Amino acid sequence: MEANIWMTELRAILRGAAGSFLFGVPLLYTLEIWSIGSSTEAPLLLIVLGTTFIIVLLLTQIEGFRRTLQLRPLEAVLESIEALGIGMICALLALVLLRRITLVTPMTEALGKLVFESVPFSLGVTLARSTLTRPNRNRRRVSLPQRFTSPTLISLRDTLIDIDATLIGAILIAFSIAPTEEIQLIASALPPLWLLLIVAASLLLSYSIVFASGFTDRSERQQRGLLLSPLSETLVTYLVVLLASMLMLIFFQQLNFQEPWQEWLGDTLVLGLPASVGGAAGRLLI
Structure with a gap:
């Protein structure tokens, strides 16, 4: 029983990650996003991150990346936090894979790139189920x-x-x-x-x-x-x-x-x- 629960949760995370890469990869190959992220100050990054969370929360109310979702406020907030976290992790992995972030990248530059790239990645997590569900x-x-x-x-x-x-x-x-x-x-x-x-x-x-x-x-x-x-x-x-x-x-x-x-x-x-x-x-x- 516990194994089934963990498997269901793993598949939900994988669904979210799949949607994350589908939405996020095109902007990952955008020089302008790299430049904007590299030059943005910390207060604006917080605003971008907060705005992304609000949009993810609104999308979670009607969609969500799990097959079932009880639309209680606390559960919606928790799933939105999880979606934002999955999006940021996927964005970080993609940036490292393409060497847009390396060990010599300054912390402020890496953080800026990560925050801006995490926007489409996080939205993709939330929209994964509706976007990638196969029709009849x-x-x-x-x-x-x-x-x-x-x-x-x-x-x-x-x-x-x-x-x-x-x-x-x-x-x-x-x-x-x-x-x-x-x-x-x-x-x-x-x-x-x-x-x-x-x-x-x-x-x-x-x-x-x-x-x-x-x-x-x-x-x-x-x-x-x-x-x-x-x-x-x-x-x-x-x-x-x-x-x-x-x-x-x-x-x-x-x-x-x-x-x-x-x-x-x-x-x-x-x-x-x-x-x-x-x-x-x-x-x-x-």
Whole structure:
């Protein structure tokens, strides 16, 4: 019984974190936010943090990141505090991952970046359930004629639907980020081995959003398509996301064939992080 309670709580936190990254990642790749956070004085940071909490509290009254919520004032306040905390932790992890905050970053600069980046991350926590809850699949599936309903064709169809949804989600999130200079700024500041952390974070976020957060029925997804397992689906769709990221960078002329392969790899993996979040969200909503 106690284990079930802890598992339910963990899934609620993962749902909140999933929404946090979905909302927060686009602004994470914004030079202006880094600059504003670095130069803002402490009193204004407190005002920003307080305003964020009030907005989160108002959203919690009608939404919340848990599946059930008793709208008593104290519970709403406690859940809002938790949502703000999850948002700030996710924002901090993302800033450290992209090396916008390092051990040599001044405390005031790090705190400023964290407070401003935590605004969309915290709002994403509160809106996670309404944003990432999958609609009724039965209304969205196209029925095949009876003579074409062999298991192989159905599996192939479901696999293609997953890949299409991954591409659509990746493009929706990453398309506006791809033409910006922030991709190259971030990639150029990352040591080669740090790129492995970017890959691991992208895979972990994709897996957590689709399989660990409780937004979808894991046993149902394992019976769909040709990808067969959470691990294989996560790996294959990540390759799809990386291909889409590279094509978006080429489309916006951020990469050309005169660039060294290290720059191709770094820029693609850095853009692949938000694209992975978008691709996972896309698969949830089909």
